[in-house]
Amino acid sequence: MSSSLFRPFKCRGLTLPNRFVMAPMTRSMSPDGVPGENVAAYYERRAAADVGLIITEGTVTDRPGSANDPKYPSFHGEAALAGWKNVVERAHAAGGKIAPQLWHVGMVRKPGTGPNPDAKSDSPSGVTHTGKAVMDPPSDEEVADMISSYARSAKSAKELGFDAIEIHGAHGYLIDQFFWDVMNKREGKYGGDLLDRAEFAGDVIRECRRAIGDDIPIILRWSQWKQQEYSARLAETPQEMEAFLKVFVDAGVDILHCSQRRFWEPEFEGSDLNLAGWAKKLTGLPTISVGSVGLNGDFIKAFAGESSQPASLDKLFEMMERDEFDLIAIGRALLQDPEWVTKVKEGRMDEMKDYDPKALATLY
Numbered sequence: 001m002s003s004s005l006f007r008p009f010k011c012r013g014l015t016l017p018n019r020f021v022m023a024p025m026t027r028s029m030s031p032d033g034v035p036g037e038n039v040a041a042y043y044e045r046r047a048a049a050d051v052g053l054i055i056t057e058g059t060v061t062d063r064p065g066s067a068n069d070p071k072y073p074s075f076h077g078e079a080a081l082a083g084w085k086n087v088v089e090r091a092h093a094a095g096g097k098i099a100p101q102l103w104h105v106g107m108v109r110k111p112g113t114g115p116n117p118d119a120k121s122d123s124p125s126g127v128t129h130t131g132k133a134v135m136d137p138p139s140d141e142e143v144a145d146m147i148s149s150y151a152r153s154a155k156s157a158k159e160l161g162f163d164a165i166e167i168h169g170a171h172g173y174l175i176d177q178f179f180w181d182v183m184n185k186r187e188g189k190y191g192g193d194l195l196d197r198a199e200f201a202g203d204v205i206r207e208c209r210r211a212i213g214d215d216i217p218i219i220l221r222w223s224q225w226k227q228q229e230y231s232a233r234l235a236e237t238p239q240e241m242e243a244f245l246k247v248f249v250d251a252g253v254d255i256l257h258c259s260q261r262r263f264w265e266p267e268f269e270g271s272d273l274n275l276a277g278w279a280k281k282l283t284g285l286p287t288i289s290v291g292s293v294g295l296n297g298d299f300i301k302a303f304a305g306e307s308s309q310p311a312s313l314d315k316l317f318e319m320m321e322r323d324e325f326d327l328i329a330i331g332r333a334l335l336q337d338p339e340w341v342t343k344v345k346e347g348r349m350d351e352m353k354d355y356d357p358k359a360l361a362t363l364y
Contacts, residue, residue, distance in 0.1 A: 001278055004311060004320040006345060009327060011254050013215035014164050016097060016327075018051040021319065021340045023290050023329035024055045024101040024166065024221075024252035026072070033060070033067070033074030033115060033181035040090045045338040047096025050345055054096055055219070055257075055264065055329070056087070057104030061149035061151070064119035066174075068109035075100060076154040081160065088161045099219065102153045102208075106147065106174030107183065107225070119330050121305065122146055124177050124184040124200075125191070129228035130184060145188065146174065147200070150163035151207035159211040165212065166219040167204055170259045172226030173278065175201050180226060194234060198244055202251035209252045220248055223259035230261075238268055242282040249283050255282075256287045264315045276325035289319075290329035294340065294352065313344065 005345065009016040043054055062076035074080040091098040107123040122142070126135040138146075144204060150167060157165050169175035177183040178190055178200040185191065190200045201220065208218055220228040226232045235241035245256065258276035260267075268273045276289035294313060316328060333352070334340045343351050 004317065004323075009286070011164075011217045014053075014097065014217050016340070018052040018345075019327045020050070020052045020344075021288055021290075021327050021329040022046050022051050022054040022055050022334055023172050023331035024168070024309045025331055025335055026057050027193065028069050028071040030071055030073035030080075030083070032070060032079075033072065033077065034079045035073045035087055037086075039073070040087045043087055043096075043098065044090040044094045046334060047091040047098070048094035050329075050341040051096060051334070052341075053164070053174065053327070054091060054098040056098065056100045058168055059084070059100050059153070061102060061104050061153050063122055063146060063149045064116040065109055066104040066149070067114040069113070070115040072103075072114075072136065075102060075156060081156055084156075085160050088311075092161070097163040099162055099166050100157050100282070101155070101166040101168050101221070102150050102157075103168040104149065104174040106177045107182045108334070110175060111174070112209060114250055120173060124197075125186045127173070127185050129183055129226070133185075136364045139184060140189065143200075145243065145318075147203050147207055149218040149322075150204045151211040154218075156209040158216055162216070164217040164219060165257075167201070167258060168221050169201050169204075170221045170223035170257075172228045175204065176223070176226060177211060180232065182232070194240070194244055198247040202247045205248060205251040205253050217254040218252065218257040219257050219355065220253045221257035221259055224267075225261065226257075238278060238282060241278060245279060245283050249285065254285065255327075256283065256285055258287055258289060258325075260289075260291045263293055265291075273324060274319075277319070280325055286326040288327040288329050289325040290331065292332075293328060294328050294333035313349075325330050 006018045009019055043195050046054055059073045059075035088098060107121055107128055109121045125137045127133050139176045178197050184197050205218055222234045235244050257277045258279050263274055266272050268277050274289060276287040280287040
């Protein structure tokens with residue numbers, strides 16, 4: 001066991017007993033957008049097994065085109081919010097801390113899909129990842145409401161008793177589509193160079209802060225890679241990354257959740273720091289790292305049905321001992337085994353389970 005992983009962590013009104021975070025993982029198990037008892041039990045089990053902070057699966061905002069699957073959980077509407085209230089209460093009763101991930105899929109949604117098939121898909125400029133325009137750019141009023149939709153969900157999160165919020169700005173979804181020049185061809189506000197495009201997320205952060213007050217931390221998840229293009233990069237140099245992240249620092253973000261496919265891979269030549277390590281160095285903010293922790297296979301390959309076996313945590317221990325980042329998010333390993341963190345804490349590494357994506361339908 002590494003003591004560095006079991007140190008307390010504090011940010012605003014949030015205090016965690018250790019540095020482990022449950023990564024958000026989409027599950028499509030909330031019919032009509034309503035998280036039921038099975039969802040509450042799923043998070044309760046992890047909360048009771050030493051996970052420091054649970055970040056929920058992506059929960060969609062109240063924009064009509066925010067989801068491309070009617071089984072994604074909503075973060076709006078009386079029934080869905082009642083379901084999330086039950087989740088929060090169960091997680092807290094089990095001793096856990098929990099944050100919703102606020103999400104909008106943007107142009108990932110194909111027309112005619114999701115809970116509102118007649119709705120228009122939101123986007124920065126009506127352009128797909130191929131660079132092809134398929135619809136008119138949204139109006140300034142529509143873009144303003146996209147921003148406000150995150151704040152409305154953030155306000156509900158505070159009212160329900162969540163301990164933090166995470167804004168999903170990664171992986172080629174709506175906020176990341178504003179970041180990416182391939183899909184953001186806007187003229188005027190939120191168009192232009194990378195810093196101008198980043199202001200969309202900056203305004204989301206500002207509006208969420210106004211909605212929730214000062215006690216609850218705001219986490220922003222961001223990535224270089226996109227599901228539409230794994231090799232995409234927003235920042236090619238540390239200098240570009242510093243300027244990009246400063247937009248969010250100035251807006252009032254508290255924690256940066258830096259998504260990469262393998263946490264141990266360096267982000268820039270000439271340094272061993274990974275994405276979260278560089279973000280912490282450049283901003284001084286706490287960061288969360290993530291990416292194939294505890295498993296020997298890339299999560300992208302898991303989508304193709306490949307299994308993974310448990311892998312050594314020695315590299316993670318080393319990086320945490322050097323304080324390269326502050327928190328580590330666990331995805332598939334914790335999905336497969338709710339007691340994964342407890343086993344690390346107790347040195348029961350020989351009991352770690354293989355990850356089998358074919359078994360996911362039965363995992364709660």
